[in-house]
Amino acid sequence: MSRPPEDVLLEINGLRTYFFTEEGVVKAIESVDIIVYKSETLGLVGESGSGKSVTALSILGIVPDPPGKILDGEVIFHGQDLRKLSDSDMRKIRGNQIAMIFQDPMTSLNPVFTVGDQISEAIMLHQKVTKKEAKEKSVKIMSLVGIPSADERVDNYPFEFSGGMRQRVMIAMALSCNPELLIADEPSTSLDVTIQAQILELLKATSEEFDMSIILITHDMGVIAEMCDRVAVMYAGFICEIGDIMIIFKSPYHPYTRGLLSAIPRPDAQREDLQIIRGAIPNLINPPSACRFHPRCDYHMLDLCEAVLPELLEIEPGHSVRCHLYTEEGKAWMAEKGEKRVIGAVTRGIVG
Amino acid sequence: MSGADSFIDKLQERQQQKGLLADRIRTKEMGEDVILDVDNLRKFFDIPVPFETTWFMIAFVGAIVVFAFEQLIGLILVGAIIVLYFALPYIPPFNKRPKVAHLKAVDGITIKIKKGKIVGLVGESGCGKSTAAKTIIRLHEPTSGSVYFKGIDINRLTSDEMKEIRRHLQIVFQDPYASLNPRATAHDIIIEPFDIHGVASGDEASYRVLTLLKDVGLAPHHAYRYPHEFSGGQRQRLGIARALALEPDFIVMDEPVSNLDVSVRAAIIQLILELQRKMGLTYLFIAHDLSLVKILCDEVNVMYLGRIMEAGTSDEIFESMMHPYTKALISAVPIADPTKRSKKIFLTGDIPTPINPPPGCKFQTRCPLVSDVCRVDEPPARWYSAGHVAYCHNIEGGHENPDFFNQ
Numbered sequence: 001m002s003r004p005p006e007d008v009l010l011e012i013n014g015l016r017t018y019f020f021t022e023e024g025v026v027k028a029i030e031s032v033d034i035i036v037y038k039s040e041t042l043g044l045v046g047e048s049g050s051g052k053s054v055t056a057l058s059i060l061g062i063v064p065d066p067p068g069k070i071l072d073g074e075v076i077f078h079g080q081d082l083r084k085l086s087d088s089d090m091r092k093i094r095g096n097q098i099a100m101i102f103q104d105p106m107t108s109l110n111p112v113f114t115v116g117d118q119i120s121e122a123i124m125l126h127q128k129v130t131k132k133e134a135k136e137k138s139v140k141i142m143s144l145v146g147i148p149s150a151d152e153r154v155d156n157y158p159f160e161f162s163g164g165m166r167q168r169v170m171i172a173m174a175l176s177c178n179p180e181l182l183i184a185d186e187p188s189t190s191l192d193v194t195i196q197a198q199i200l201e202l203l204k205a206t207s208e209e210f211d212m213s214i215i216l217i218t219h220d221m222g223v224i225a226e227m228c229d230r231v232a233v234m235y236a237g238f239i240c241e242i243g244d245i246m247i248i249f250k251s252p253y254h255p256y257t258r259g260l261l262s263a264i265p266r267p268d269a270q271r272e273d274l275q276i277i278r279g280a281i282p283n284l285i286n287p288p289s290a291c292r293f294h295p296r297c298d299y300h301m302l303d304l305c306e307a308v309l310p311e312l313l314e315i316e317p318g319h320s321v322r323c324h325l326y327t328e329e330g331k332a333w334m335a336e337k338g339e340k341r342v343i344g345a346v347t348r349g350i351v352g
Numbered sequence: 353m354s355g356a357d358s359f360i361d362k363l364q365e366r367q368q369q370k371g372l373l374a375d376r377i378r379t380k381e382m383g384e385d386v387i388l389d390v391d392n393l394r395k396f397f398d399i400p401v402p403f404e405t406t407w408f409m410i411a412f413v414g415a416i417v418v419f420a421f422e423q424l425i426g427l428i429l430v431g432a433i434i435v436l437y438f439a440l441p442y443i444p445p446f447n448k449r450p451k452v453a454h455l456k457a458v459d460g461i462t463i464k465i466k467k468g469k470i471v472g473l474v475g476e477s478g479c480g481k482s483t484a485a486k487t488i489i490r491l492h493e494p495t496s497g498s499v500y501f502k503g504i505d506i507n508r509l510t511s512d513e514m515k516e517i518r519r520h521l522q523i524v525f526q527d528p529y530a531s532l533n534p535r536a537t538a539h540d541i542i543i544e545p546f547d548i549h550g551v552a553s554g555d556e557a558s559y560r561v562l563t564l565l566k567d568v569g570l571a572p573h574h575a576y577r578y579p580h581e582f583s584g585g586q587r588q589r590l591g592i593a594r595a596l597a598l599e600p601d602f603i604v605m606d607e608p609v610s611n612l613d614v615s616v617r618a619a620i621i622q623l624i625l626e627l628q629r630k631m632g633l634t635y636l637f638i639a640h641d642l643s644l645v646k647i648l649c650d651e652v653n654v655m656y657l658g659r660i661m662e663a664g665t666s667d668e669i670f671e672s673m674m675h676p677y678t679k680a681l682i683s684a685v686p687i688a689d690p691t692k693r694s695k696k697i698f699l700t701g702d703i704p705t706p707i708n709p710p711p712g713c714k715f716q717t718r719c720p721l722v723s724d725v726c727r728v729d730e731p732p733a734r735w736y737s738a739g740h741v742a743y744c745h746n747i748e749g750g751h752e753n754p755d756f757f758n759q
Contacts, residue, residue, distance in 0.1 A: 047613040047614060047615060048613055192476040192477055192640065193476070193640065193642065193681065193684040193685055194476060194680060194681060194684045194698075194699050196684065196686075197683075197684035197686075197696045197698065198698055200686075201696065201698065219613065219614060220686060221614070221688040222643065222685065222686030222687055222688045223686045224688075225686065225687060225688045225689055225690045225693070226686040226687065226690075226693055228690075245690045246690055246691070249688070249689060249690050249691075250691075259615060260614060260615065261688070262618075263614050263615050263617065263618035264614055264618070264643070264688050265643040265644050265646065265647045265688075266688050266689060267643075267687050267688070267689050267692060269647050270647060271625060271647050271648065273647075274618045274621055274622060274647070275618060276615065276618045276619040276622055277615035277618070280583050280585065280616065281613070
């Protein structure tokens, strides 16, 4: 399901972000290509250390520098490359057209200012309004995100809110300037399931109301299934697979996506159905060559997967996979060597 | 040498001879019986006493007397204040001071864990799951109530007897890094229970450490590594190996996989299940990931604010739950299947503080079915099968007596 080019809101091509640390160069993002369409929710899923959050920071141009540096790639938002914008132009977009919410609302709210001050600050920064109008707007947006008696709560400090309410404040702040794109980095991970359901529902409702696109970063396949229209699976700095959620959950193509989906309890699963992905996520200072998943892969094709990086190949409209199982080289290799392909995987059995 | 000096020399000599600390001496002087002390001595030998010294001494002693007297009054005052401070709260009309608050973390729960089963304990954070589990293995002393392990009331045991029983009751914690001593190697960590209980020592103990490492999927060369050198999953394996060291019967798994990544989580779950099959272990499995509890546990207890709301087999809880809280909790779990986006039940209202919970049902402030009776009476147990019980005023069916199903 591919949508026309005029529907594209954000396009990321060949993004590469490294961190130059004392221990060595952490190759956090090697190649990320994502398209976000207007008013859709795109899930970004992967294990910790797969580069999900760094992708988000790279989009907004707030990778901590030093040690981080975006080396390559373009981030095209509304036809303009955000990486080429000046700092002051970027600041006009950040928080205004692209907003972000973080996993831990307590660390991203300032403890010594009232939440009203903090929401008003964002409004006044991007819109020409008086302080009073900004506060009125804060109250309005706080009641919109479901904070009861918002006109009183606007003068409270962050510590006076519960975890779920704090996350609502963060969402209120992000929504205050009517962004076209909201990047939600694990917005519900630290919350209880009952509160998580409320926050996700709120995000869903506001995205429809404001006609807003969301990039939802999470490691929870359940959240992805509940929330998203499309999903991008990340592993060690690469997008492995990206496509419509119905297709990915029904018939995943990439071995890593398959592994992820069989490692979680599905609705009708039995104890025996839980599968393991062998090994652990690699150290990104010295990552495996070519396809970084090959040491853990059940379909590892000896001397191909570790030598040649597979292309991100569109196998059907709107569904792309980066794996040699579907490339011409891979097919040629298999025709030639056949069943030998799994030997490498078995001998490398490592316990996670 | 003056008379006084020779006398003092005599005095010291006497002291040394008799081993006494004499400061006076009785002597006959010009036919008169005279007791000599230092002052008389001075008179006797006509040494003038300095005038200032005498008056100074009088002033000094006088000052001490006055000071002591003042101190006494002060002491009496301070004493009175202290007595009043403690007594006032009990004397009307000052006795309205609130008493020490009690946080009822676990407030009257009953759980039966059958041998060889995996029993789940689920609920939101702060509902008392971990406190309940720690009380079960007597890491906390209960305020009241008892825990029977193999028919023995473990809360009545002395510390020596408890040490013996503790071999059979183990726990695996949520955060493997926080629960492992960072300055001990894996070998030291696992061998510690052997030392404490005197089960094995020397080569035999080391051999058993290596066997345990193998059992939990670690390699022998991991034995001399420190916790920081392990990955999260490996650390949890180490925590499990330590729990297994004394061949326990019962292990509390306090959110053992919550901190782990998805792929590692599956591996640890497989290990936990495999060990249970191999060693016939019984688990109390605490988790907030309900989709995991569903496939893992034989029986599930749902807790809210220190109380059990509903208990039953896994199928009963997940397929035919009765309690409105269980329904809301389970509907809130995201299902990893986009074709099955479920209708959520959203709980409104605030969680009451466990320090002063409202009378009646604990869930009343958020319950969609709440009625007047919930605010007054505690909900009765209603049984829906021999093992399936729910505590709610406003649900249909069920029987008041579980024996109904045994006939």
